[in-house]
Amino acid sequence: MKTKMITAAAILVGLATGAGAADLKPASGHTINLGAVNGSAYYTVEDGGLRLVATVAGGETSAPVRFISTLADGQAMTISVPASGGAEELTFRRIGDRLVVEDEQDLRASLAQ
Template sequence: MTLFRTCLLTIAATAAATAASAGEIRPAGAASLDLGPLAGVAYYAAEPAGYRVVVTLAPRAAAPASRFEAVLAPGQSVTVSTPREAGAAARAVTISRDGDAVSVTPVRVRQTAEATAAIE
């Protein structure tokens, strides 16, 4: 097992142990994410402009992870999703900030029609 994968699993285990109830993340904790073929963790840190939310995801098979970051002001939220086969709804979680609380909520995403565009 690679050092990266070992670190990711350690972070995920720590996140599972420190995540607050009802999906709320504590400032020193993290939340586990399950997006089907991807698994990972989300955590946040306070910054002058808002709360920086960091999401790290890795495929369940051995492959490099992906990271997503966003700064959330009070009342803001961000949705992280993974596509599935054509015609199927994506798997998604919404990370929301309400005052000083940050929470992670699984989302049922509507089925969407996939489209392609070309620039000529």
């Protein structure tokens, strides 16, 4: 029984971080590609938490949009862009001192298999 619970917990942790999950390092850029919307994100370590800055635009002629959020442990910020088959999403999740980037499209694809 204990082994089954440990196995189930490991599977849930894997699903929570998603197939497209990756750690983002402080002051390192992360490329955002959500269909026709592209941009970049980075974070810095501040007294109040991890300050995440994401800038996206829907092409070279559209005005960029910037999102800024200071995340405490356990908090997340999701960028969602409407698409023909639903929405494309990218989630930045703080887990302890780490910032994990989760590509929701990859998670759905991995669950469908």
